[in-house]
Amino acid sequence: MDKRIYYFYVICGASLWGLISLFSYSLSDCGISSGNIVVIRSFGASALLFIIFALKDRSLLKIELKDIKYFIGTGIISFVLFNHCLFTSMETCSAAISVVLLYTAPIFVMLMSALLFKEKMTARKICALILAVAGCALVTGITGSINGTPFGLLCGLGSGFFYALYSIFGRYALEKYRPVTVTLYTFLFAAIGSLPLMRFSELCAGLSQPRGIINALLIVTVSTVSPFLLYTKGLSGIESGTASILATAEPAVGVMVSVFILHQPLTISGIIGILLILMGVLAININFGRKENELQRKA
Numbered sequence: 001m002d003k004r005i006y007y008f009y010v011i012c013g014a015s016l017w018g019l020i021s022l023f024s025y026s027l028s029d030c031g032i033s034s035g036n037i038v039v040i041r042s043f044g045a046s047a048l049l050f051i052i053f054a055l056k057d058r059s060l061l062k063i064e065l066k067d068i069k070y071f072i073g074t075g076i077i078s079f080v081l082f083n084h085c086l087f088t089s090m091e092t093c094s095a096a097i098s099v100v101l102l103y104t105a106p107i108f109v110m111l112m113s114a115l116l117f118k119e120k121m122t123a124r125k126i127c128a129l130i131l132a133v134a135g136c137a138l139v140t141g142i143t144g145s146i147n148g149t150p151f152g153l154l155c156g157l158g159s160g161f162f163y164a165l166y167s168i169f170g171r172y173a174l175e176k177y178r179p180v181t182v183t184l185y186t187f188l189f190a191a192i193g194s195l196p197l198m199r200f201s202e203l204c205a206g207l208s209q210p211r212g213i214i215n216a217l218l219i220v221t222v223s224t225v226s227p228f229l230l231y232t233k234g235l236s237g238i239e240s241g242t243a244s245i246l247a248t249a250e251p252a253v254g255v256m257v258s259v260f261i262l263h264q265p266l267t268i269s270g271i272i273g274i275l276l277i278l279m280g281v282l283a284i285n286i287n288f289g290r291k292e293n294e295l296q297r298k299a
Contacts, residue, residue: 003237003238005237006233006234006235006236006237006238007234007238007242007246008234009230009231009233009234009237010230010231010234010235010238010243010246010247011246011249012227012230013226013227013228013229013230013231013234013247014227014231014246014247014248014249014250014253015227015249015250015253016222016223016226016227016230017223017227017250017253018099018249018250018251018252018253018254018256018257019222019223019253019254019257020219020223020254021090021095021098021099021254021257021258021262022218022257022261022262023215023216023218023219023222023223024037024087024090024219025090025095025262026211026215027040027206027212027215027216027219028090028091029211030206030207030209030211030212030215031202031205031206032202032203032206032207032212033199033202034084034087034088034090034091035084035194035197035198035199036197036198036199036202036203036206037083037087037219038080038083038084038087038190038194038197039191039194039195039197039198039203040203040216040219040220041083041219041220041224042079042080042083042187042190042191042193042194043191043194044216044217044219044220044221044224044225045187045190045220045224045225045228046184046187046188046190046191047191048220048221048225049183049184049187049225049228050184050188052225053180053184060178060180060181060184061181061184062181063177063181063185064176067173067176067177068189070169070170070172070173070182071173071182071185071186071188071189072189072193073165073168073169074165074166074169074170074173074182074185074186074189075185075186075187075188075189075190075191075192075193076189076190076192076193077162077165077169078162078163078165078166078169078186079166079186079187079189079190079193080190080193080194080197081158081162082102082158082159082160082161082162082163082165082166083159083190084197085155085156085158085159085162086098086099086102086155086156086159088152088155089101089148089152089153089155089156089158089159091152092148092149092151092152093148093149093152093153093156094148094258094262094264094265094266095254095255095257095258095262095264096254096255096258096259096264096266096270096274097139097140097148097153097156097258097270098152098156098159098254099250099251099254099255099258100135100139100251100254100255100273100274100277100278101136101139101140101153101156101157101159101160102156102159102160102163102251103160103248103250103251103277103278103281104132104136104157104160104161104277104281105160105161105163105164105167106164106244106281106284106285107128107129107132107160107164107280107281107284108160108161108163108164109164109167109168110125110128110129110284111129112164112165112168113168116168124283124284125283125284127280127283128279128280128281128283128284129280130280131276131277131279131280131283132276132277132280132281134273134276135272135273135274135275135276135277135278135279135280136157136273136277137273138269138270138272138273138276139269139270139273139274139277140153140156140273141153141267141269141270166186170182170186179232179235180232183228183232231243231247234246244285245282245285245286248278248281248282248285251274251277251278252278255274
């Protein structure tokens with residue numbers, strides 16, 4: 001198969017992730033809070049993926065009881081908290097700001113990997129960190145007018161931090177299980193972990209509206225399950241380093257949705273900050289991709 005089709009899968013998957021603000025804002029308009037949006041996304045994705053893999057390959061559903069701790073980490077500590085922070089941030093900041101702050105996750109991964117796994121801090125990584133910090137300063141408005149509430153901006157950075165924890169916990173889980181199994185149980189434990197966020201009467205009222213039901217289905221199928229399947233399919237044909245570079249389509253689409261569809265304002269400093277953050281993320285991922293390709297050539 002032409003390798004370009006795998007690039008297409010990854011870009012499409014990342015782009016669908018970038019559309020999430022369309023559905024989350026519509027759900028908010030139906031009176032559904034950020035906590036209940038996490039519940040919808042977690043339960044919907046876990047149920048749909050469980051059905052898909054139960055029909056396709058039941059061996060993917062098998063895990064050892066002692067490994068539950070990994071999925072508590074990926075599902076509850078990472079997925080639930082990063083989603084809750086992301087949707088809370090979107091309530092007071094523009095989608096562009098929230099999505100880009102989420103994308104600081106690779107910077108947090110780099111810092112935690114240096115601390116936990118003793119990975120070397122190279123000049124490229126330090127440069128990426130400086131770009132990201134400068135970008136965050138411009139995006140959040142620290143250097144001028146604030147682009148949202150301080151709490152919303154803090155939640156945006158929190159979403160990046162908790163999203164980064166997925167790579168840390170997932171690193172241990174992937175030593176024993178396939179990526180699809182890790183993702184499936186991440187969603188399952190996220191569904192369980194999201195229960196304290198549920199506001200049942202509010203959820204029922206929101207989903208009693210046709211618009212609420214439609215957007216709940218869309219956030220699960222279009223911006224959760226479909227991008228996961230497309231991204232995983234893409235990874236089967238290209239290196240993960242290359243895929244992570246192509247995945248920068250996600251914040252790019254998120255910014256375009258914010259500006260051109262949701263008509264949310266974006267300052268010049270905000271645009272420069274977004275570009276600096278993306279440059280920092282690309283600097284890390286390009287370096288990772290080169291090392292990965294070199295290892296594969298040697299093998």
